[in-house]
Amino acid sequence: MTATLRDVCRRARVSSATVSRVLNGSPLVAPATRQRVRRAMAALDYHPSQAARSLASARSRTLAVLFPGIASGFYSEVLCGMDEVASEHDYHLLIAFSHGPDDQERLFIRCLRERRADALVVLNLNLPDALARTAAKQATPIVFVDRPVQGAKGCWVGIDNTTGARLATEHLLERGYRRIAVITGPRDSYDAQQRLAAFRATLSRSGQPLEPWLVWQGAFTEESGAAAMERWLRSGRPLPEAIFATNDAMAIGAWRVLKEHGRRVPQDVALVGFDDCESARHLELTTVRVPMRQMGRAAVELALARIQQQEPATAQRLVPTTLVVRRSAPGIAKGVTP
Amino acid sequence: MTATLRDVCRRARVSSATVSRVLNGSPLVAPATRQRVRRAMAALDYHPSQAARSLASARSRTLAVLFPGIASGFYSEVLCGMDEVASEHDYHLLIAFSHGPDDQERLFIRCLRERRADALVVLNLNLPDALARTAAKQATPIVFVDRPVQGAKGCWVGIDNTTGARLATEHLLERGYRRIAVITGPRDSYDAQQRLAAFRATLSRSGQPLEPWLVWQGAFTEESGAAAMERWLRSGRPLPEAIFATNDAMAIGAWRVLKEHGRRVPQDVALVGFDDCESARHLELTTVRVPMRQMGRAAVELALARIQQQEPATAQRLVPTTLVVRRSAPGIAKGVTP
DNA sequence: CTGAAAGCGCTAACAC
DNA sequence: GTGTTAGCGCTTTCAG
Numbered sequence: 001m002t003a004t005l006r007d008v009c010r011r012a013r014v015s016s017a018t019v020s021r022v023l024n025g026s027p028l029v030a031p032a033t034r035q036r037v038r039r040a041m042a043a044l045d046y047h048p049s050q051a052a053r054s055l056a057s058a059r060s061r062t063l064a065v066l067f068p069g070i071a072s073g074f075y076s077e078v079l080c081g082m083d084e085v086a087s088e089h090d091y092h093l094l095i096a097f098s099h100g101p102d103d104q105e106r107l108f109i110r111c112l113r114e115r116r117a118d119a120l121v122v123l124n125l126n127l128p129d130a131l132a133r134t135a136a137k138q139a140t141p142i143v144f145v146d147r148p149v150q151g152a153k154g155c156w157v158g159i160d161n162t163t164g165a166r167l168a169t170e171h172l173l174e175r176g177y178r179r180i181a182v183i184t185g186p187r188d189s190y191d192a193q194q195r196l197a198a199f200r201a202t203l204s205r206s207g208q209p210l211e212p213w214l215v216w217q218g219a220f221t222e223e224s225g226a227a228a229m230e231r232w233l234r235s236g237r238p239l240p241e242a243i244f245a246t247n248d249a250m251a252i253g254a255w256r257v258l259k260e261h262g263r264r265v266p267q268d269v270a271l272v273g274f275d276d277c278e279s280a281r282h283l284e285l286t287t288v289r290v291p292m293r294q295m296g297r298a299a300v301e302l303a304l305a306r307i308q309q310q311e312p313a314t315a316q317r318l319v320p321t322t323l324v325v326r327r328s329a330p331g332i333a334k335g336v337t338p
Numbered sequence: 339m340t341a342t343l344r345d346v347c348r349r350a351r352v353s354s355a356t357v358s359r360v361l362n363g364s365p366l367v368a369p370a371t372r373q374r375v376r377r378a379m380a381a382l383d384y385h386p387s388q389a390a391r392s393l394a395s396a397r398s399r400t401l402a403v404l405f406p407g408i409a410s411g412f413y414s415e416v417l418c419g420m421d422e423v424a425s426e427h428d429y430h431l432l433i434a435f436s437h438g439p440d441d442q443e444r445l446f447i448r449c450l451r452e453r454r455a456d457a458l459v460v461l462n463l464n465l466p467d468a469l470a471r472t473a474a475k476q477a478t479p480i481v482f483v484d485r486p487v488q489g490a491k492g493c494w495v496g497i498d499n500t501t502g503a504r505l506a507t508e509h510l511l512e513r514g515y516r517r518i519a520v521i522t523g524p525r526d527s528y529d530a531q532q533r534l535a536a537f538r539a540t541l542s543r544s545g546q547p548l549e550p551w552l553v554w555q556g557a558f559t560e561e562s563g564a565a566a567m568e569r570w571l572r573s574g575r576p577l578p579e580a581i582f583a584t585n586d587a588m589a590i591g592a593w594r595v596l597k598e599h600g601r602r603v604p605q606d607v608a609l610v611g612f613d614d615c616e617s618a619r620h621l622e623l624t625t626v627r628v629p630m631r632q633m634g635r636a637a638v639e640l641a642l643a644r645i646q647q648q649e650p651a652t653a654q655r656l657v658p659t660t661l662v663v664r665r666s667a668p669g670i671a672k673g674v675t676p
Numbered sequence: 677c678t679g680a681a682a683g684c685g686c687t688a689a690c691a692c
Numbered sequence: 693g694t695g696t697t698a699g700c701g702c703t704t705t706c707a708g
Contacts, residue, residue, distance in 0.1 A: 002451070015679040022705055028677060047451035049693055051392035052701035055684050060389065062432070076414040083435045092454065094400070097421045113340070113385035116430065173661050252620060282590060282617045342685055353695040359688055368693060389687035393700045 003044035023048055052117075063303055064094045064117035066107055068124050074277055074292065075123065080143070081296025082121065090120075091305055100124055105131060119303040121145060126188075141306030141313070145299045147190055150315075155297045155306060156316045161191050164288035164321030165198035168272045171286070171323055172333035173206050176334040177242035177270055181214040181282055183228050183250045189220065195246040197275060214240055218250045225250025229257040239263065242270035242329065248277045248287055255283065255328070263285050270329040284327035295319045347647045350378035361386055392453075401641055402455035404445055406462050412615055412630065414463065416483070419634025420459065427642055429456075431647045436463055443469060449476050457641040459483060464526075470529070479644030483637045485528055486654075493644060494654045494655055495637045499529050502626035502659030503536035506582055506610045509624070509661055511544050514672040516579040521550040521566050527558065533584040534613060549611025553576060556588045567595040577601065580608035580667065586615045586625055593621065593666070608667040622665035624676035633657045 008019045022037040029037075040046070054060040063086055064319030067075055079095070084092050090186060093116055098104040102123050111117050112135070119141040127135070129149065135142050136154035143155040172180055182199050185192025200210045216228035225245055232239075245251035255265055265271045272279055273287035274287045280287045298317045305311035325331045348505040350377060351378055353673045359367050360375040368374075390399045405413055415432070424431050432455055434573035436442040442463050449455050450473070457479040463472070467487065473480050481493040504572055510518055520537050523530025538548050563583055570577075583589035589611030593603055601651070603609045611625035617624045636655045643649035663669045 017406050017679060030677060039349065047447070049393070049701055050452040050454045051398065054389035055702040057388070083433070087434065087437065092432055092434065094430055097418060099422070099425065114388040116388045184362065202400050202577070250461055279617045279620045295558060299611070366693060374696060387685050394687040
């Protein structure tokens with residue numbers, strides 16, 4: 001049988017309270033006693049039962065992480081960052097993917113109400129805002145990643161989309177590109193909206209407002225990027241000088257279609273993405289880098305701070321974005337052959 | 339305050355045992371009573387405490403998953419498959435990354451001894467075989483993914499490396515490629531060994547044994563693939579007709595170097611990888627597809643079966659591999675222009 | 677500094 | 693079918 005705290009008590013000749021104190025690193029234990037208890041634990045190969053601790057202390061030392069269903073490799077970096085911080089603080093990570101809209105709510109409730117976790121980290125889930133607001137009022141701290149809660153200021157870690165999109169746009173403008181098209185993300189995506197807005201604003205500032213027909217609707221998927229490109233090519237209109245895809249997946253889809261139609265990037269049209277996913281590196285796509293690992297770290301840092309009440313329930317954090325210049329929109333002026 | 343089982347008892351005017359029975363779907367409850375209890379639960383917005391259930395029942399309905407430190411996007415697919423099966427069975431996933439060799443053992447012990455999980459799934463971790471064998475004898479079921487336990491037959495889910503490597507090799511041979519080089523994985527990797535062995539065997543069967551200088555040592559990383567390619571090019575020897583990289587990362591590294599040296603794939607040399615990672619698709623790399631999601635599913639299925647003792651502790655499962663023919667080694671004979 | 681005692685919220689025999 | 697009764701293994705006042 002596996003040893004329990006009582007076994008340790010007997011062997012060390014102390015009370016359960018003392019063993020518990022040693023377990024929890026309380027300073028109220030005489031060094032000699034601590035020694036004895038430690039030895040007893042080692043001798044018995046004792047390991048405390050997590051369930052019992054959770055029940056008695058009402059804390060699980062666990063963080064629940066809710067992912068959106070689409071498991072883009074994208075998120076594994078985020079997860080990795082989360083684990084780094086969590087394990088530094090002796091916390092564990094419980095994860096769940098949403099397999100559908102109903103699921104999201106169910107998972108949510110479960111983690112919260114069944115007290116499986118001391119805090120919740122929610123990634124870019126399409127929780128109805130009402131639920132999100134209710135949730136934010138719960139006792140369990142919640143951190144939203146990459147999706148602010150409308151109306152209720154909850155803890156939130158986001159991407160600096162505005163700077164990223166501005167950098168990308170300025171890069172194109174400075175290289176002499178005009179008539180820049182944009183492939184947008186889904187209308188209800190916060191990131192998509194911000195990226196588009198910053199793109200438009202930067203263009204305006206440069207004195208050349210965005211023309212409506214250069215706004216191509218996408219959905220953050222490779223297919224939607226390809227479809228947008230197809231539509232334009234089939235329309236017979238001349239290519240824009242550059243395209244800003246508001247994420248890499250769509251940029252990759254568009255690029256594929258361009259290739260299929262014999263158009264070259266960047267010679268015939270420059271292309272910039274957003275995210276800097278793994279494939280972007282391999283394809284040499286110029287893009288805006290989003291530090292995924294850092295986002296994960298920030299989210300867990302916030303969650304832990306909330307658990308210790310060291311941070312207001314309205315804390316927010318933005319992770320910075322940077323431009324990564326590669327072949328699809330190189331760092332030299334338009335028309336100059338590398 | 340959040341409602342407890344006792345509150346439900348009072349409201350439904352039944353004993354705790356009955357509520358517990360309803361909670362656990364026992365058939366030994368009269369329909370009318372069940373109704374009443376259900377209503378009471380709903381009225382109180384009752385959700386059982388996971389900690390209390392775990393403590394009382396000695397089961398956590400949780401599976402722990404140990405990942406190797408390197409969080410290749412690769413694993414997010416596996417994780418997704420695991421979650422699919424786990425959530426179907428109302429199980430939760432606790433995950434941890436190994437940040438170093440010491441960590442692995444610590445994580446391992448914790449999940450096992452602290453009874454956080456009902457079973458453990460270990461991904462391709464470099465646990466010393468001794469520990470792995472000890473672990474396999476524990477009460478807690480363990481499933482190893484992609485790494486058989488030497489000496490002790492534990493539960494194991496692996497890749498059909500042999501078929502995959504054979505298919506890749508046959509493809510090249512049938513297209514007329516001779517003098518095929520291979521970039522190997524790390525010597526201590528089981529997958530790497532199997533892939534190399536199957537490559538060698540297939541070559542032998544075709545009557546042209548592998549020449550030693552065509553075996554290039556790699557380490558499953560992009561850099562190691564690039565380095566192997568560099569070494570060969572610098573040696574001044576003529577290119578082989580084809581290269582079989584035993585994983586995609588190395589194939590991609592080698593390809594990059596080939597490009598930098600002005601060599602074309604597949605015209606100057608054909609290239610085949612292994613894994614079918616996301617970038618392989620984008621780069622149009624011919625490769626052996628490993629169904630990651632399916633591997634995750636299989637691992638959790640095995641784990642759950644073990645928990646219910648429906649499967650022997652020695653159960654093994656191989657996930658099938660298939661060849662995906664793309665541009666880097668097309669489906670037409672060598673020398674024929676597409 | 678240490679111990680006694682009272683739970684934490686559920687499950688599982690065992691009776692009835 | 694349902695209730696009674698013990699715990700599960702720890703934490704946490706409260707005394708001393």
